[in-house]
Structures are given as C-alpha cells and as structure tokens.
Amino acid sequence: MKLLEERIRQDGVVKPGNVLKVDSFLNHQMDVDLFNEMGKEFKRLFARHPINKILTIEASGIGIACIVAQHFNVPVVFAKKAKSINLDGEMYSTKIESFTHKKVYDVIVAKKFLQPEDHILIIDDFLANGCAVDGLIDLIRSAGATVEGVGIAIEKGFQQGGDLIRSKGIRVESLAIVDSMDCDSGTLTFRS
C-alpha cells in the first residue's frame, strides 16, 4: 500500500535492534484517516472471507483493529497481557514473547468471546518474529474457531514471522513489507 510506505519513509525512524519507530502516526499518535485507508484495503483483500470477528492484542493493535472492524461491521476482541493470572477456566491463555520488551507474557481471552463458530481475522500493527500472531492463532484454535487470515500493517520481511505463519497455510496480508532497514543511514527498502 503506497500511502503507508510513503508515510513510513517520511516519518518512520529506524532504531538499533531492528526496531522501526512509527510513533507519530501508528503507535502513539494515531492517524485515523490512514487507518481508515488501511481498513478499506483489508476489506478489499479479505472480501471473500466470511469474517465475523476481529482479534488483536493490546495495546498497539487495538486502534487499527477498531477502524478495520468498521469496514467489516464486526466486533473486535483484544487479547489481554497479564503478568500473573488466576486461570479459572473462564479464559483461554497462551504465552507470547514480546519482541520490543523481550518479556514473556501470559495472554488471555475470555472463553465467551471466542466461540467454535467464529471466523476470525487477526489484525496487528507489526509482524516481526511472529510470536504475537502465533499466540493469537493458538487462542483461536483452543476455542475451535477458524482463522480466516492475518492482516498486518507493517511486516519486517527480513524476520521470520511471515514465513512462519504462511507455512501453516494461513493467508497473511501485510500492507507494507520492509525488506531491509539500516539504523545508521536510516534507509529502508520495501518489497514491491
């Protein structure tokens, strides 16, 4: 999606450790008009899928997921990160290692919000090593629900997450795929 690539080139900052900072339009301040264009594009890409729910993970997936959901007219569920939890049988849970914080979180969703008949689109801001998306897939499968696909704003194509998720036979659509980035020069290349 050209609009997103241009915005990343203009406002993204490449940080050491393979981190792309997009605070000014996606992760802190949010450009809702841009999110809306992203929502339109995901709707076009997944138009043939019978999606009835969107699943994301707190915190930075929530804003995008809500705008995307308006294009599908479906609810959004976000998986919650919890450091210590009482697993009382009312929750599905999985473990996710955070790429940016290098911590392992227990991530939970109430069972009542994931049902076997659900057809779910996963939405997140970044795909890096694939832990977050893999954890969300695990939650969906625990519920016996169907993963219809994964919609990502920015995939870092030089990390393994995209290959990992696609190798499971799951459709992954990323609106911008960064193939390389260099923190010294600040240069970025996108997959065409």
Ligand code: 5GP
């Ligand atoms: P993964 O689980 O695929 O390794 O990482 C995905 C998660 O880590 C995303 O939910 C996102 O919040 C965060 N993340 C991974 N890489 C980056 C990055 O380069 N920049 C930012 N801002 N977040 C990232």
